[in-house]
Amino acid sequence: xxxDQKYFDEMFGHGTDARAPYADYCNWFHHxxxxxxxxxxEEAEALFRLIGVTFNVYGDPDAxxxxxxxxxxPRIIAAREWAKxxxxxxxxxxxxxxxxxxxxxxxxxxxxxxxxxxxIARNDAFLPEMIxxxxxxxxxxxxxxxxxxxxxxxxxxxxxxxxxxxxxVSYMLENRExxxxxxxxxxxxxxxxxxxxxxxxxxxxxxxxxPDACSGRPTIAVLTPGIHNSAxxxxxxxxxxxxxxxxEGHDLRVVDGRVAMRTTKGxxxxxxxxxxxxxxxxxxxxxxxxxxxxxxxIMDVYRAGGITIANAPGTGIADDKAIYSYMPDIVEFYTxxxxxxxxxxxxxxxxxxxxxxVLDNLADLVVKEVHGSGGYGMLVGPAASKKEIEKFxxxxxxxxxxxxxxxxxxxxxxxxxxxxxLAPRHVDLRPFVLVSPDRIDITPGGLTRVALxxxxxxxxxxxxxxxxDTWVLEE
Amino acid sequence: MMLGKTAGGLFWMFRYLExxxxxxxxxxxxxxxxxxxxSAADSEWTSILSSTGLASAYExxxxxxxxxxxxDFLLRDPNNPGSVMAGIEAARMNARVVRTxxxxxxxxxxxxxxxxxxxxxxxxxxxxxxPRVLQVIRQRSAFVRGALHGTMVRNDIYNFARIGTFYERAxxxxxxxxxxxxxxxxxxxxVGSPSDNVQWDTILRATSxxxxxxxxxxxxxxxxxxARFLILDxxxxxxxxxxxxxxxxxxxxxxxxxGTRHTCQSLADALCSKFRSHDMNAIxxxxxxxxxxxxxxxxxxxxxxxxxxxxxxx
Numbered sequence: 001x002x003x004d005q006k007y008f009d010e011m012f013g014h015g016t017d018a019r020a021p022y023a024d025y026c027n028w029f030h031h032x033x034x035x036x037x038x039x040x041x042e043e044a045e046a047l048f049r050l051i052g053v054t055f056n057v058y059g060d061p062d063a064x065x066x067x068x069x070x071x072x073x074p075r076i077i078a079a080r081e082w083a084k085x086x087x088x089x090x091x092x093x094x095x096x097x098x099x100x101x102x103x104x105x106x107x108x109x110x111x112x113x114x115x116x117x118x119x120i121a122r123n124d125a126f127l128p129e130m131i132x133x134x135x136x137x138x139x140x141x142x143x144x145x146x147x148x149x150x151x152x153x154x155x156x157x158x159x160x161x162x163x164x165x166x167x168x169v170s171y172m173l174e175n176r177e178x179x180x181x182x183x184x185x186x187x188x189x190x191x192x193x194x195x196x197x198x199x200x201x202x203x204x205x206x207x208x209x210x211p212d213a214c215s216g217r218p219t220i221a222v223l224t225p226g227i228h229n230s231a232x233x234x235x236x237x238x239x240x241x242x243x244x245x246x247x248e249g250h251d252l253r254v255v256d257g258r259v260a261m262r263t264t265k266g267x268x269x270x271x272x273x274x275x276x277x278x279x280x281x282x283x284x285x286x287x288x289x290x291x292x293x294x295x296x297x298i299m300d301v302y303r304a305g306g307i308t309i310a311n312a313p314g315t316g317i318a319d320d321k322a323i324y325s326y327m328p329d330i331v332e333f334y335t336x337x338x339x340x341x342x343x344x345x346x347x348x349x350x351x352x353x354x355x356x357x358v359l360d361n362l363a364d365l366v367v368k369e370v371h372g373s374g375g376y377g378m379l380v381g382p383a384a385s386k387k388e389i390e391k392f393x394x395x396x397x398x399x400x401x402x403x404x405x406x407x408x409x410x411x412x413x414x415x416x417x418x419x420x421x422l423a424p425r426h427v428d429l430r431p432f433v434l435v436s437p438d439r440i441d442i443t444p445g446g447l448t449r450v451a452l453x454x455x456x457x458x459x460x461x462x463x464x465x466x467x468x469d470t471w472v473l474e475e
Numbered sequence: 476m477m478l479g480k481t482a483g484g485l486f487w488m489f490r491y492l493e494x495x496x497x498x499x500x501x502x503x504x505x506x507x508x509x510x511x512x513x514s515a516a517d518s519e520w521t522s523i524l525s526s527t528g529l530a531s532a533y534e535x536x537x538x539x540x541x542x543x544x545x546x547d548f549l550l551r552d553p554n555n556p557g558s559v560m561a562g563i564e565a566a567r568m569n570a571r572v573v574r575t576x577x578x579x580x581x582x583x584x585x586x587x588x589x590x591x592x593x594x595x596x597x598x599x600x601x602x603x604x605x606p607r608v609l610q611v612i613r614q615r616s617a618f619v620r621g622a623l624h625g626t627m628v629r630n631d632i633y634n635f636a637r638i639g640t641f642y643e644r645a646x647x648x649x650x651x652x653x654x655x656x657x658x659x660x661x662x663x664x665x666v667g668s669p670s671d672n673v674q675w676d677t678i679l680r681a682t683s684x685x686x687x688x689x690x691x692x693x694x695x696x697x698x699x700x701x702a703r704f705l706i707l708d709x710x711x712x713x714x715x716x717x718x719x720x721x722x723x724x725x726x727x728x729x730x731x732x733x734g735t736r737h738t739c740q741s742l743a744d745a746l747c748s749k750f751r752s753h754d755m756n757a758i759x760x761x762x763x764x765x766x767x768x769x770x771x772x773x774x775x776x777x778x779x780x781x782x783x784x785x786x787x788x789x
Contacts, residue, residue, distance in 0.1 A: 052582070
C-alpha cells in the first residue's frame with residue numbers, strides 16, 4: 001500500500017516501507033490471509049456483543065445498544081516516542097491541578113495578568129460552590145483524558161484536556177483483551193506494554209485520596225446515571241474491575257454527615273465516589289433542583305470533608321475550550337517550564353480581530369462551540385458545503401463568544417482493514433491519566449479513535465468513528 | 476453485604492427467567508393437547524391463560540382463545556408484558572443492573588439467551604417450528620442456571636438469586652393447581668372421564684413432571700396422587716414443599732452470613748412447617764382450594780417482607 005502523501009501515515013510515513021515500530025507487525029501481516037483476518041473481524045464483533053461492550057444511542061428505540069466498530073490493525077507507538085508524550089502529559093496534568101487549586105483560591109494567575117478575569121467570572125464552568133475548597137491532596141482532577149493528535153514523526157498536539165469525566169477507558173481495556181484473545185501469537189512475537197493494570201491503579205489512586213472521615217480500607221463507589229446512559233457499560237465494567245459498588249442517586253442519601261449507600265445490611269458510608277454524573281446533576285439541593293441522578297446534600301458533605309468526589313465538581317473550568325487557548329501560559333505559570341506538548345493554535349472568536357480572521361477564512365477552519373462536546377455543533381470548514389458554511393456564519397456572528405476556531409490539522413493516518421486490504425484513516429488518541437497525591441500514572445497508549453469513512457476527520461463514536469488497540473512497544 | 480438494589484435485581488432477574496421458562500412449559504402443554512384433541516384444546520388454552528394471569532389481557536386484545544393466537548401472545552407479542560420474550564428481556568435488563576454481582580459466565584449466558592431468542596422470536600413462529608423454539612428456550616435458561624451453579628460463589632448474591640428462582644417456581648406450581656383444583660379433589664372418580672384425563676395430562680406437562688410422576692407412581696394416574704406429588708413431595712424440584720424448603724434454606728444462609736434474623740425468616744419457617752405438618756388428607760379436609768389460596772396469600776406476604784428486610788427499595 002502506498003500512503004497518501006498529504007498526510008503522515010503512522011505505518012508508512014510518507015513512503016512505502018513500514019516505519020520502525022511497525023516493522024514486526026507488517027512482517028506478520030504480509031504472511032496473513034486477508035480473508036482469515038476479515039473473519040477474525042467478525043469474531044471480534046460477536047465477542048463484543050456477547051460481553052455487551054455497547055453504548056446507548058439516545059432517541060433511537062430500535063438500536064438502543066450499539067457496538068463501536070473495532071478495527072483489528074493496531075496503532076503502534078515506539079517506547080521512545082511514548083516517553084516524550086507521557087512527559088508532556090504529566091506536566092500538563094500537574095498544571096491543570098495547580099490551576100484548579102489557584103482558580104478556587106487566590107486566583108494568582110489572574111492577578112499576574114496571565115489570564116483575563118472574565119475568563120473565570122463569566123464562565124458557566126466555574127462553580128462558586130468550590131471557592132476555598134481544598135480536596136484531599138489538593139487533587140481536583142483525578143482522572144484525565146488528554147486528547148492528542150499527531151501530524152508528523154515528532155509532532156503531537158493536545159486537542160483538548162478532558163478534566164471532567166473522560167470516558168473510553170473500558171474500550172482501551174476490552175480492545176486489548178480482544179486482541180490477546182484473537183492473536184496470541186502476535187503478542188509472543190512483539191513485546192507490548194501492558195494496560196491491564198489500569199483498574200488496580202484506579203482503585204489505588206482513588207483510595208489514596210480518601211477523606212479524613214475515612215477509617216480503615218476506603219469504600220469506593222462508582223456513581224452512574226443508570227443503565228440508559230450511553231456509557232453504562234463502562235461504569236459497570238470499572239466498578240466490577242475495582243470491586244467497587246456501582247450506585248445510582250437513589251441508592252444514596254446523607255446519613256450522619258456522610259454519604260451512605262443503601263445495602264442489604266443498612267446504610268454504609270462511602271469514602272470516595274467516582275462519579276460519572278455531570279456537576280449540574282450531582283446535588284439537587286445545590287445545583288439543578290430537578291435532578292434525580294444525584295444526592296441531595298452531597299456538596300455540603302463534600303465541603304465538610306466527609307467524602308471525596310472524583311473528579312471534583314467544578315473541574316470543567318480547566319478543560320473549557322476558551323481556557324484551552326491559554327494552556328501554554330497556564331503550564332508555564334505553574335510549572336515554570338515551557339509546555340512540552342503543543343497546543344493547536346486557537347482563535348478566540350470573542351476577540352474582534354480573531355473573529356474577523358475566522359469569518360474571512362471559514363472554509364479552511366474548524367470552528368467549535370466553547371462548551372460543546374462529542375463532535376456536535378462544530379463546523380469542519382474544508383468538509384462543509386457553501387450552504388453549511390453560510391448557515392454557520394450566521395450562528396457565529398450572533399454569538400461570537402461561544403466559539404473558538406482552529407486550523408484543520410493534517411491528522412495522521414493509520415491503516416484499517418477493509419475488504420480491499422489496508423486503507424489509511426485518520427486517528428486521534430486519548431491517553432488515560434490517574435492522579436494521586438504521590439504520583440501520576442499514565443497508561444501506556446490509550447484509546448485510539450479512528451474515522452472509518454475515507455478522508456473524514458471526525459473520530460467521535462457518536463458520529464461513526466471506530467476504535468483500535470493501541471500498542472506502546474517495550475524498550 | 477451488597478446494595479439493596481442489587482439484591483432486588485438478582486431476585487427479579489431469576490424470577491423473570493423462571494417465569495419465562497414456566498410460560499414456555501405451559502405453551503408446550505397446550506400445544507400437546509391441541510395436537511391430540513382439538514375439541515378440548517380451546518378450554519385448555521383458557522385455563523393456561525388464567526394460570527399465567529394473562530387471560531383478561533388476552534381477551535381484551537384478541538377475544539376468544541385460539542391456539543395460534545394464544546401461542547403468539549404468550550411467546551412474543553410485544554404488547555404482552557408477560558410474554559416469554561418480555562420475561563427474557565426483563566431478566567437481561569436486571570442482569571445489566573446487577574452485572575457487577577455476576578460472573579462473566581452468568582452474564583454471557585443470559586445475554587446470549589436474550590440474543591438468540593430475540594432473533595428466533597423476531598417473526599411469528601409456525602406450528603412446525605414451535606417444538607424446536609420451546610426447546611431452545613428451555614435449553615437457554617438451563618445454561619444460565621448451569622453457569623450460576625458452576626461459577627458463582629455461595630454467598631448472599633447466590634442466595635438472592637436462588638430465592639427468586641424458587642419463589643417464582645412455587646408461585647407457578649400453585650397457580651396451576653389453583654386453576655385445576657376441582658379435578659384433583661377426592662370426589663373425582665378414580666378412573667377419570669376422557670376430559671379428566673386430558674386435564675391431568677395438562678397439569679403434569681405444564682409442570683414438566685409427567686415422566687417423574689410416572690416413575691414414582693408406577694404409571695397410575697390418580698388425581699389425589701398428583702395433588703400430593705405437586706404439593707408435598709420433597710423429591711420433586713417443582714413441588715411447593717421442595718421450593719419452600721429451598722427458600723427457607725437460602726434465607727437461613729442469609730441469616731447466618733449477616734448475623735441478623737428478620738421477619739421474613741419467621742414467615743418462611745411458618746410456611747414451611749405447613750408442608751411438614753400436613754398430609755394430603757389434612758389438606759383435603761381443610762379444602763384444597765382454600766389451602767392453595769392461603770399459600771398464595773402467604774407467599775405474597777413473604778415476598779414483600781423479603782423486599783423490606785433486605786432493602787430492595789427505599
